Amino acid sequence: MPIADKKKAIFESTLELVKENGFHGTPMSLVAKKAGVAAGTIYHYFESKEVLILELYHYIQQQSIEVLKREDRADIPFQKCFFNLWHGLYTYYSKNTGIFRFFEQFVNSPYNTGQSEFVKDDFHRLLFQFFERGIQEGHLRPISSKILGTLAHSNIISTVKIQVLGGLKLQNGELEQIPLILWDGMQNRNDKS
Amino acid sequence: MPIADKKKAIFESTLELVKENGFHGTPMSLVAKKAGVAAGTIYHYFESKEVLILELYHYIQQQSIEVLKREDRADIPFQKCFFNLWHGLYTYYSKNTGIFRFFEQFVNSPYNTGQSEFVKDDFHRLLFQFFERGIQEGHLRPISSKILGTLAHSNIISTVKIQVLGGLKLQNGELEQIPLILWDGMQNRNDKS
Amino acid sequence: MPIADKKKAIFESTLELVKENGFHGTPMSLVAKKAGVAAGTIYHYFESKEVLILELYHYIQQQSIEVLKREDRADIPFQKCFFNLWHGLYTYYSKNTGIFRFFEQFVNSPYNTGQSEFVKDDFHRLLFQFFERGIQEGHLRPISSKILGTLAHSNIISTVKIQVLGGLKLQNGELEQIPLILWDGMQNRNDKS
Amino acid sequence: MPIADKKKAIFESTLELVKENGFHGTPMSLVAKKAGVAAGTIYHYFESKEVLILELYHYIQQQSIEVLKREDRADIPFQKCFFNLWHGLYTYYSKNTGIFRFFEQFVNSPYNTGQSEFVKDDFHRLLFQFFERGIQEGHLRPISSKILGTLAHSNIISTVKIQVLGGLKLQNGELEQIPLILWDGMQNRNDKS
DNA sequence: CATGAATGAGTATTCATTCAT
DNA sequence: GATGAATGAATACTCATTCAT
Structure with a gap:
């Protein structure tokens, strides 16, 4: 092997x-x-259990990063990318429900010594960069891309949790409405595009 | 004693x-x-450590429930209640950052044997009830109140996390915009009120 | 218990x-x-194995200290004390052959972090003090009492080792000659006493 | 290689x-x-770690044996040889402080299965032989050469330890006095030479 | 009721030794 | 001969829980 x-x-x-x-x-x-x-x-x-956990964290994150890279395409309109990204991550997390349990456990565990994980890791960097684009192009409200990114990501995770932890089956059309809620909220009301 | x-x-x-x-x-x-x-x-x-943790979970939740009960008032317009509730929980979590760390650890831990915590506990029951009102009164999109409630709650928690874990200081006005984003997204576009 | x-x-x-x-x-x-x-x-x-070993070291040393205190008497001529002390320690070590094996293992082990053990512990302090008296009273050569004390102690230990590790039975009178050798060597040749 | x-x-x-x-x-x-x-x-x-340690023990001892062979010369008066040997071994141990730490650890370790090392190994055989000569020639007290040899060797080792472990710097002339102390003690008082 | 000494199963980690390449 | 990945028994230490006082 x-x-x-x-x-x-x-x-x-x-x-x-x-x-x-x-x-x-x-x-x-x-x-x-x-x-x-x-x-x-x-x-x-x-080297140790801690290192194993740490490396596993990065190993797993790599897969989320793949989704990000796949869906954030400059040749496709931002709004389209937005919904693609939402569904891409949603699908990934839904199919790998272990992932976010691991993530949340990790973030709130003694293994996570890095205090400001939002800034440093590649996933968040790319995520925030994507939202930066949305702001620059005038589609999104002009707030910190870090805020928008974090809210969006937690929205996706919550959607998965509703079903996995909440035991709720989403009805017809509900799944499609959730990213819409997010988009409508974050959208720049003056966006003429 | x-x-x-x-x-x-x-x-x-x-x-x-x-x-x-x-x-x-x-x-x-x-x-x-x-x-x-x-x-x-x-x-x-x-009886055991597990029981202690479990009871602590409910003990703590009681304090979130207080906030809910305080802010969900039939004599006040829904939208006003909504923002009051958002800020009420936000303030509570901000002042007690241990709480949500405990919550997330608990939810993702072996102590949490109850699979569908969304339905059973009082906090979520009251939370969903509040959003039910919003839907009934025509202010919110007609989706499951469980979905809206869960999304709203995770939005609040994320806002706290951005600062506590993300090490980000919110700029002028940003804190006020976040519940607006949420409201704008969840709002029923046909709401004439 | x-x-x-x-x-x-x-x-x-x-x-x-x-x-x-x-x-x-x-x-x-x-x-x-x-x-x-x-x-x-x-x-x-x-607290740990290390602490156990360390405390054991001091516990054991206490018993050597007893011998020292018993035999170092101001009301008895130095030379007499000298031979009493020699035989006292010799007897003690002979009867407790585990002791010096433990000591030597300890001194040469990672547990012994104290570099200059010769100065700090009570046993050596008292031992050196005894030889100081011998020098002051003019019986012993005027060299550092630390040197004399160390040489004397190693002489005793060696005598035990000869039998325990060397498998040698001391013949008639040999045991008495050994402290004599030591005394003759350390004696101040100008001692008129 | x-x-x-x-x-x-x-x-x-x-x-x-x-x-x-x-x-x-x-x-x-x-x-x-x-x-x-x-x-x-x-x-x-x-074959194993034990064998490695054992062979190392003999490998190292070889170097002490060299000193012995170099200084024990029939064509030189015994007393002169005695002091040469003392300083030879002293110098060797001082320059290789790892050696005696290894030795003492070895002797008091489970690796040292041979109980009576005093008799069997070449170093001690040669060492005792040297003291035998001193006795035969009438310079030393007529006790077992094994006793004299052991005492002499431990005297040398102690002198090194005083400095290495005891952290004591020997003053002017002190280093020369130590072998004198030894010689004076072991000397045959009837030696006319 | 309260105590805290005692228990012993459970855990991360080390290291001498082996063996397929 | 030489390699170093793989093994797994052994070890120091932790901690939830019990119970005699």
């Missing part, structure tokens, strides 16, 4: 277990077992 | 510690120390 | 095991078992 | 690491790294 695959196996096992049982309920021994390696082997790839 | 006070002391200590160190970094021994009681004493009031 | 007794039981078990197997071969679990307590219990009395 | 050189590299690395961190703080992986070989390679040259 190539190295990359073994790291990936460890990542996937960890994610799965954290999703089910939380950080605390995810001993390294279980990760090892699920990944099909010996406990000690994990330590060839990751 | 009356029983109620001792339980309260244990609650406050736990909250404080969870806020600082997370669930995992909050051993019962520390809670006991901080609350000024013996470790064994906690077990007179709470 | 009173607290003091429990600490003592842990001390004795540790000493016994370190004597047999060295620091590395003395897991806390074994110490616990031998002392008749649970593994976790040790940590009520000692 | 010739085999001999690779073994030597492993020896030196081990010694260095044991000197700094003790046996316990010297994993094979570190030895390998420092020696510039792969972990597995060590096992081509040494």
